[in-house]
Amino acid sequence: MPPILSDRLSDRVPYAIIVLSGHDSRWDGEPSADPRVERFSYRGLDAHGRPLPYPPEATHRSLDSSSALLAAQVDALHHRTGRPIALFGNSEGSMVARTYLERLPRGPVSAVVMFSPLVQAGRTYYPPPGHEGWGVAAGWELRVLFWLANLPRPVKDHPDEPFVRSVLVDAPFYRNRILCPVPGVRMIAFLPTVSAAEAPPGEYSRIPVYQEPAFHGGLIGRRAVEDRVEAFLAGEPVAQPRREYALLQQLGAAWQAPPLVLALNPLWSATREGDPALTGRVCEPR
Numbered sequence: 001m002p003p004i005l006s007d008r009l010s011d012r013v014p015y016a017i018i019v020l021s022g023h024d025s026r027w028d029g030e031p032s033a034d035p036r037v038e039r040f041s042y043r044g045l046d047a048h049g050r051p052l053p054y055p056p057e058a059t060h061r062s063l064d065s066s067s068a069l070l071a072a073q074v075d076a077l078h079h080r081t082g083r084p085i086a087l088f089g090n091s092e093g094s095m096v097a098r099t100y101l102e103r104l105p106r107g108p109v110s111a112v113v114m115f116s117p118l119v120q121a122g123r124t125y126y127p128p129p130g131h132e133g134w135g136v137a138a139g140w141e142l143r144v145l146f147w148l149a150n151l152p153r154p155v156k157d158h159p160d161e162p163f164v165r166s167v168l169v170d171a172p173f174y175r176n177r178i179l180c181p182v183p184g185v186r187m188i189a190f191l192p193t194v195s196a197a198e199a200p201p202g203e204y205s206r207i208p209v210y211q212e213p214a215f216h217g218g219l220i221g222r223r224a225v226e227d228r229v230e231a232f233l234a235g236e237p238v239a240q241p242r243r244e245y246a247l248l249q250q251l252g253a254a255w256q257a258p259p260l261v262l263a264l265n266p267l268w269s270a271t272r273e274g275d276p277a278l279t280g281r282v283c284e285p286r
Helices: 056-060 063-081 092-103 136-150 162-169 171-177 194-198 223-233 244-255
Strands: 016-020 037-039 085-090 109-115 186-192 209-212
Touching: 016 063, 016 092, 056 162, 063 085, 063 092, 063 162, 085 092, 092 109, 092 171, 109 223, 162 171, 186 194, 186 223, 194 244, 209 223
Parallel strands: 016 037, 016 085, 085 109, 109 186, 186 209
Antiparallel strands: none
């Protein structure tokens, strides 16, 4: 459990906070230590505006659907506390937070902390079953691999579940804008260095980043990192980029498949987004 859920907030933090956990997370309804901090529920709110417990399967919903649930929870928490809202997202939770900022009026949200967001997600594509297009063979290979991997698992993942398909359908946005600034919102991304091996060479962020050696999701719970989160929420600058990140991007490029150019996929070809696969840049004007 992140300390932000198990400890009380410092008095210097002016926000109420919603913590968005990642894919296949679960929550039994246990409240956080501070009433100003809530878990985001992938099932929504009860009749009293409180987040509902949820099982891992609930995290498989589409990002648009999750962001709509987040909008309702933001409004409810702001109404209850009277405070501006900060979002604390991990992995899929970061994607939900960023989708909310893009798709819906941000309302009282004025700060976002993203842990292990998927950097330039949606660099490939495969069509749904029964459809033709780029990646047909790769899609069926993935389905076989997932079927085998799911055999011993009580919670099944699937390459065509709504969460995955929502990333593939809106890949131009997720490839370009996850780590882009939003007017009026303070933002920071806490990136484990393993993200560098997953991101293609070139620009990947135009918001402040804090980078630390770790695997995906491995920064949450580290006391030094949590101190930086609190400092950020108190209004202090806490960015910490690492010099070796660009080198790790170059080294990781050797095992990555080239990103599918947006113009080649009819589903994406009408987008107004720039294409990092061609420019090496993100957050370009639409």
